[in-house]
C-alpha cells in the first residue's frame with residue numbers, strides 16, 4: 001500500500017516534442033484513480049512511466065516516500081495488467097501466476113498459497129492446469145489480474161483492461177474491479193478511454209487531454225463542476241449541449257446571456273469576471289434541456305428520436321449550436337422528424353464557459369455538488 | 375497454424391452444400407476432376423521410386439551392358455559389405471546433426487542479438503543473410519581457395535600472423551571443414567526464420583515478464599525460447615531435408631576424401647552411379663538413402679507433433 005506522487009513529470013520520445021508536460025498528481029494510499037481521456041492523450045504513457053516501462057524525461061515520481069525514477073519495474077512494488085493481458089502462452093495458468101514469485105525466489109509452499117488465494121478471489125481455481133489459449137476472454141482477464149494479485153503490489157496499474165471484452169462482460173468485470181478494490185484496499189490506477197468506466201469505478205478521476213491534466217476530482221465534481229469545456233464535453237453520455245451566446249449583463253450571482261438565434265437566458269454562475277458583450281458558451285446536459293414550446297430560449301428542428309425504452313433522446317438541428325442539440329425526454333413523448341421544437345434551460349442547471357474554454361464557478365446546485373463523493 | 379485451420383476448413387465445406395446442393399457436382403465428378411492433379415503427382419513421385427527399386431534389384435552396369443538379369447537382394451548385400459557404406463551413413467548423420475545444432479543455436483543467438491536496436495542494423499542484417507544466396511558450389515570454392523587454403527587462405531594468413539603454422543583444413547580436418555562451410559550457408563536461413571519469429575513476440579509479454587522481475591537470462595529461457603519453439607521445429611525440418619542430400623560442397627572441396635572421410639550417402643551414390651557407372655548399385659544406395667531419410671523424418675515428425683500438440687493445449 002502506498003501513495004503515488006508525480007511532480008513536474010514530463011515525457012518526450014527521442015527528439016520529438018514533449019508528449020506530456022508538467023504533470024502534477026497526488027494519489028493517496030488506497031485510492032482508486034482513473035485516468036481518462038481521448039485516444040492518444042498520453043494515458044498509457046503516464047501509466048507506463050509509473051510502472052517503469054518508460055523512462056521519465058523530467059520531474060520526480062514517488063511511490064510511497066521513495067523516489068522511483070531510476071528504480072526498475074520489478075522493484076517498484078507495482079503490478080500491471082495489460083490491455084492484451086500479456087499472459088505467457090506456453091505456461092499453465094498456475095505458472096503464469098507463479099512466475100513472478102518463482103523469479104523472486106519464494107519457496108514452493110509460499111508460492112502455492114499465494115496462487116491459490118488469488119485464484120480463489122477470482123474464481124479461477126478450477127482452471128489452474130489450463131493454458132491461456134483454452135480460456136475465454138473474461139477468464140484470461142481474470143488470470144492477468146490474478147498474476148498481479150500474487151505479487152502483492154503496493155500499487156495496481158490497469159491499462160484499458162476491459163476494452164477487449166464484450167459489452168455484457170465489461171459491465172460484469174467492472175463490478176468485479178470495484179469489489180476487488182473493496183477487498184484489497186490497495187492503491188489502484190486504472191486507464192480507460194470510456195468515461196462510463198471512469199465514472200463508475202473511480203474515487204478520483206484524472207482527465208487528460210493532449211498530454212495535460214485537464215481536471216482532477218471526484219466523479220460528481222467532474223460531472224457537476226467541470227473546470228473547462230473539454231471536461232464538460234468528455235464526461236457524461238450523451239455529450240453536454242453547447243450553445244453559443246453573448247453576455248448581456250453579469251454579476252457575482254447571475255449572468256444574462258443572449259443566445260445566438262435564440263432568446264435571453266439567465267445562468268446561475270459567478271460572472272464577476274465577465275464583460276457585457278463578450279462571447280460565451282452555454283452548457284447544458286441532455287437531461288436538463290427541457291422541451292418548452294411556450295417560452296423557449298432555443299429552437300431546433302427535430303432530426304432523430306432514439307428510444308431507449310424508459311426514455312428517449314431527441315436530436316435537433318439548431319442555429320444556436322454547431323452540433324445537434326440532444327434532449328432527454330420521458331418515453332411516450334413524441335416528436336415528428338422535421339418538426340420544429342422549442343427548448344428552455346433551467347438557470348441553475350446551466351454551465352457557462354468563457355471564450356478560452358474555462359468554466360465560470362456555479363453559484364447554485366452547490367448543495368448537490370459539494371456533497372462528498374463517498 | 376495448420377491444426378487450427380482445420381476445423382475452420384471443415385466447417386466451410388460442411389455449411390456450403392446446404393446452400394447450393396443442386397448446383398454442386400456430385401462426388402463422382404469431384405473425383406474425376408481431381409484426377410489429373412492426383413495422377414500426375416503419382417506419376418511424378420511413384421514412378422521414379424518404383425524404377426529405382428527395380429534397378430536396385432537387377433544387375434545394371436553401363437560398362438558391361440550385356441551383363442544383366444534379376445539378382446534379388448544381392449546388390450543390398452554387396453552394399454552392406456562395402457567398406458564405404460557405413461562410414462557414409464555415419465558421415466551423413468554427423469554432417470546433418472552438426473549443421474543443425476550450429477545453425478539453430480547460432481541462429482537463435484544471432485536473432486536475439488539482431489532483435490536489439492543498434493546503429494546500422496538493417497545493413498548488418500542483410501550481410502548476415504547474404505551467404506544463403508550464394509550458390510553452394512561458389513561458396514565451397516570461396517572457402518576452399520580463399521579462406522581455408524593453407525597457402526593463399528585468409529585463415530592461414532591469420533594463423534601465421536599469430537605465429538602458428540598454417541593448417542591444411544580440408545586435408546587434416548575434412549569433415550570439420552565441410553561442416554563449417556555448410557553451416558555458413560544454412561545459419562543465415564535459420565537466422566532469418568528465427569528473427570521473424572522473435573520479432574513476432576508480443577512486446578507486452580516481455581514487459582509483463584520485466585515487471586515480474588525477469589532479467590535478460592530468465593527472459594531468454596522462460597519467454598523467448600518457448601516462443602521460438604515452433605520456428606525452431608520448422609528450421610530443423612526444412613534444413614534436415616536439404617542437409618541429408620548435401621552434395622555440391624563435398625564435390626567441389628574434398629571429393630569425398632581423403633579416403634571416405636567426407637563421403638556421405640549422396641556422394642557415395644554419385645560415385646557408384648556416375649564414376650563406376652553401376653546404376654544397379656547406385657539405385658540400391660538411393661533406396662537406402664530413402665530409408666534413412668524416412669527414419670530421420672519419423673523422429674522429426676514425432677518431435678514436431680509433440681511440439682504442435684503442446685501449442686494446441688494452450
Ligand SMILES: Nc1ncnc2c1ncn2[C@@H]1O[C@H](COP(=O)(O)OP(=O)(O)O)[C@@H](O)[C@H]1O
Nearest residue numbers: 013016019037038039040041042043044045046
Ligand atoms: N513509442 C513511442 N514513440 C513515439 N511516440 C509515442 C510512443 N508511444 C506513444 N507515443 C505518442 O505519445 C502520445 C500518447 O500515447 P499513449 O500514451 O499511447 O496514448 P493513450 O494511451 O492515451 O491512447 C501519442 O501522441 C503517441 O503518438
Ligand SMILES: [Mg+2]
Nearest residue numbers: 043044045160
Ligand atoms: Mg493506451
